[in-house]
Amino acid sequence: MKYWNFRLRLGLSILFFFLIIGFIFPLFHSGNVTEWNSYPSDLLPSSEHFLGTNSIGQDIFWLLCSSIRNSFLIGLFVAILATMIGVLLGLNAGLKGGAVDRVVMLIADTFIVIPSLPILILLGSLTKGSASLFLVGGVLVVFNWPWPARQVRSMCLTLRERDYISTARFSGESTFGILVKEIFPFVKDWSLGNFINTILVAIASESSLAVIGMSSNSNATLGTMIYWANQHQAMLAEKWLWIGAPVVSICLIFIGLFLFMTGQQQYSALRRGK
Amino acid sequence: METNTLKISNLSRVFRIGGMIMGSKIKAVDDVSIQMPPDKAWIMSIVGESGSGKTTLARMILGLLDISSGDIVIDGKNIAYHMKHKKEFYRLVQPIFQNPFTAFSMKRTVESYLFETALNLDMARNKEEAKVLIAETLDRVGLSYDQVKNKYPNQFSGGELQRISIARALITKPKIIVADEPVAMIDASLRMNIVNIFKNLKEEYGVSFVYITHDLSTAYYVSDYIATMYKGSMVEFGKAKEILEHPGHPYTELLLDSIPKIGAKWTAKDRLYMGDAEDKVISDTGCKFARRCPYAKDECFQNAPVMIGLEGEHRSLCIRYTGYKVG
Amino acid sequence: MLEINHVRARYNMLTSFVNAIDDVNFKVENDEIFGIAGESGCGKSTLLKVMYDLLDYPLEVSDGSVRLYKGNSDTEYVETGELKKYWWKEISYVPQGAMHVMNPVTKVETQFFDTMSRGYHEKMSRNQLREKISSYMKELELSPDVLKAYPHQLSGGMRQRVLIALATFLNPSVILADEPTTALDVVVQKDILTMLMSVQKRTKNSMVIVSHDMGVHYQVTNRMGIMYAGQMIEIGPTDEIFDNPKHPYTQMLIGALPKVGDNSQKEGIPGTPPNLKDPLAGCRFAERCKYATDECCRIQPAMVQVGEHHCAACLLLGQNTGRSKHGN
Numbered sequence: 001m002k003y004w005n006f007r008l009r010l011g012l013s014i015l016f017f018f019l020i021i022g023f024i025f026p027l028f029h030s031g032n033v034t035e036w037n038s039y040p041s042d043l044l045p046s047s048e049h050f051l052g053t054n055s056i057g058q059d060i061f062w063l064l065c066s067s068i069r070n071s072f073l074i075g076l077f078v079a080i081l082a083t084m085i086g087v088l089l090g091l092n093a094g095l096k097g098g099a100v101d102r103v104v105m106l107i108a109d110t111f112i113v114i115p116s117l118p119i120l121i122l123l124g125s126l127t128k129g130s131a132s133l134f135l136v137g138g139v140l141v142v143f144n145w146p147w148p149a150r151q152v153r154s155m156c157l158t159l160r161e162r163d164y165i166s167t168a169r170f171s172g173e174s175t176f177g178i179l180v181k182e183i184f185p186f187v188k189d190w191s192l193g194n195f196i197n198t199i200l201v202a203i204a205s206e207s208s209l210a211v212i213g214m215s216s217n218s219n220a221t222l223g224t225m226i227y228w229a230n231q232h233q234a235m236l237a238e239k240w241l242w243i244g245a246p247v248v249s250i251c252l253i254f255i256g257l258f259l260f261m262t263g264q265q266q267y268s269a270l271r272r273g274k
Numbered sequence: 275m276e277t278n279t280l281k282i283s284n285l286s287r288v289f290r291i292g293g294m295i296m297g298s299k300i301k302a303v304d305d306v307s308i309q310m311p312p313d314k315a316w317i318m319s320i321v322g323e324s325g326s327g328k329t330t331l332a333r334m335i336l337g338l339l340d341i342s343s344g345d346i347v348i349d350g351k352n353i354a355y356h357m358k359h360k361k362e363f364y365r366l367v368q369p370i371f372q373n374p375f376t377a378f379s380m381k382r383t384v385e386s387y388l389f390e391t392a393l394n395l396d397m398a399r400n401k402e403e404a405k406v407l408i409a410e411t412l413d414r415v416g417l418s419y420d421q422v423k424n425k426y427p428n429q430f431s432g433g434e435l436q437r438i439s440i441a442r443a444l445i446t447k448p449k450i451i452v453a454d455e456p457v458a459m460i461d462a463s464l465r466m467n468i469v470n471i472f473k474n475l476k477e478e479y480g481v482s483f484v485y486i487t488h489d490l491s492t493a494y495y496v497s498d499y500i501a502t503m504y505k506g507s508m509v510e511f512g513k514a515k516e517i518l519e520h521p522g523h524p525y526t527e528l529l530l531d532s533i534p535k536i537g538a539k540w541t542a543k544d545r546l547y548m549g550d551a552e553d554k555v556i557s558d559t560g561c562k563f564a565r566r567c568p569y570a571k572d573e574c575f576q577n578a579p580v581m582i583g584l585e586g587e588h589r590s591l592c593i594r595y596t597g598y599k600v601g
Numbered sequence: 602m603l604e605i606n607h608v609r610a611r612y613n614m615l616t617s618f619v620n621a622i623d624d625v626n627f628k629v630e631n632d633e634i635f636g637i638a639g640e641s642g643c644g645k646s647t648l649l650k651v652m653y654d655l656l657d658y659p660l661e662v663s664d665g666s667v668r669l670y671k672g673n674s675d676t677e678y679v680e681t682g683e684l685k686k687y688w689w690k691e692i693s694y695v696p697q698g699a700m701h702v703m704n705p706v707t708k709v710e711t712q713f714f715d716t717m718s719r720g721y722h723e724k725m726s727r728n729q730l731r732e733k734i735s736s737y738m739k740e741l742e743l744s745p746d747v748l749k750a751y752p753h754q755l756s757g758g759m760r761q762r763v764l765i766a767l768a769t770f771l772n773p774s775v776i777l778a779d780e781p782t783t784a785l786d787v788v789v790q791k792d793i794l795t796m797l798m799s800v801q802k803r804t805k806n807s808m809v810i811v812s813h814d815m816g817v818h819y820q821v822t823n824r825m826g827i828m829y830a831g832q833m834i835e836i837g838p839t840d841e842i843f844d845n846p847k848h849p850y851t852q853m854l855i856g857a858l859p860k861v862g863d864n865s866q867k868e869g870i871p872g873t874p875p876n877l878k879d880p881l882a883g884c885r886f887a888e889r890c891k892y893a894t895d896e897c898c899r900i901q902p903a904m905v906q907v908g909e910h911h912c913a914a915c916l917l918l919g920q921n922t923g924r925s926k927h928g929n
Binding site: 162167 | 368387391394
Binding site for chain 3: 324431433434458461462464465466467468470488489490491494495529531532533534535536539540541
């Protein structure tokens, strides 16, 4: 516990706070949060509606909770899949080298070079804002796996030249064994940081798309909440809670994720004795 | 009939540097041939400066680097066969690397490597048998199992860790141990400890050593045979004693002269700077050493030298012994 | 001349101290090459840093001082804490692994200019400076073309020679070199060492060479000091130390040297040096010494004269009553 530095603690506290809001609180609410006109519109905060209601008759508080949950889910979904695919392909490319390496890197480089935003906007306009969250998540995975792949491959390229890999080979270790016992311990510390970063990128991408209406508008995410708020001129109408709640939440979640990531890096550095 | 433990025939290794289109080639190892006698264990040193190709040669013997041309035959079978039967190969040939701290992963205990070697290469059937074998092997290098138990590489000194490397290599009872600069990172006063272990293992357990080094003092002390490398070519080969008393190549003479020996003192006037081994070779023809050679004549710059046999197994790549005649 | 007066130095590890140097006392005279020998970890590199007054945290001098006497003077000196002003001019330092410290993105001559601009009293133009440096390089039998190259284009040996040229250019009266030829091949080593010898012969200044290779000391140095576990345990003329080593550790060091042509069994030195964090009672070499007695483990030996300019710290040498733990 002594290596739990300030950043790590602050970051995790923020995230924990939002995770509770996103995953525990909705358990206490029944009914569809996205349904329009469930309640009278533009009510001020009260004991029944903690943050009031918005212009389309939704309860802002419960909408916020669901949105946070969905945004987290997208983030986790994309991060898990992209990191898994990326690390696996990267390790293979790095260790095996040769043709496998070239093919994987060609594909990875293509996706790195192609900017994801125009493609996603294209996708959004084709589906006219009614794409399912899975589709959006899927596309985000496709655009996000190359980063961990490339980085893990570089780590492999240096690591495989190290003498202890040769020692392991001459000790009769199989390639898979070497991957797990010798290389992965070095890769995993870094992978965690990258994983958290991907969550952040995924939430950011989805929110950016949602704000311009290219995501799944019928689902509740932090981005779509901002979208609908904008559609109803929430800022002009000075409906601060409606537009403010998701914006502040996104900012705080990003800060929390960032602090968690850098705090974790610091933690592993301290553990190594630096 | 006993097969040679180690036979290297016309071995070459070429590296491409630069891009695929405009790159150039370097011949890191150039047509090297060595045949070691089959009857008893030997220690052969491969000496040379940086860039001589000795490490490249060692890595090819260990199968860590592909051959460009020529062949290596170990225990009667060539290297291509060995790469397809790696388990058998690892029981036959084992390495010792220069830096003991990078030869082991810092995240693992050293004994995990010892157990792994014993169990993976079928030297013991279970952990108990392995432990007995490991304790015995550690004893041969002057360590006990208790000294090694549960410790990570950074808890040992360089000398101790190198001894553990030797122990790990010994577990498979190999015929050949290839040691790549094993004492380079160890103090001069402690090198004898390690090198004496090599001598001991050769005499008592019949393990042969390929000892790559640029520390000539230990090379001449411990070897039976010495091969001198210069810019990829083997310029001299022979029994250590013979080479010491009658050096057959001007480069060997230069090396012997450069060792700080007790007895004859250098003076400031001794400095005769004729270029470094690492300077780039300007021309492709002629002897690679000619530019630095005090005996060089025009013929040396124009014609590539050939291997001349001197006494017995003693060979030298220098045309001085044919009266500078070629062909 | 450089005087090292009862210096004690340590590394401040916040929770503890590592006493790297314990009561080292000797002089480096004008016109000599002084060698410091010993195993890794004995404190010789630290000692050189203290002599150069390179005291970066956590290294600190806890007792004694180093005095650098100006020119040939016997009375004018500067002490530890004030030497920085004289770096490169009166005293220079070639650190270990120096060949790796050159700035990889600037040409060699730029690095010369950077250093020299601090050292030269007279103002001169770039071209004049370049002329002077080129002619100095030629004196050292190095090609001036080297100046136009980037460090990675030069071999390790060449970079080391350049650094020595840098260290000797302003003709300082003391030159300190830490393992100048370790990791270099034997032919390059001889060239660099003979280069140092010729510089010293010409300028008649003082040189201190640290090396773990006794062979190097034999060839190059006039006098030498042997260090063990932070203490200097024998000092004397090099020839005399090799002919007649008095301290058991020195005897073992020389005995471990392989002599080319002599294939008799050589013994390495068993055991390892003591940990400098723990307080050490008695002679630090006692646990590895084959002559050690009970007394040796209790009393720390003081330096005892064993020849005209030769002294060693061992209880077994003549009337040695040792010294108290806090120095004498």
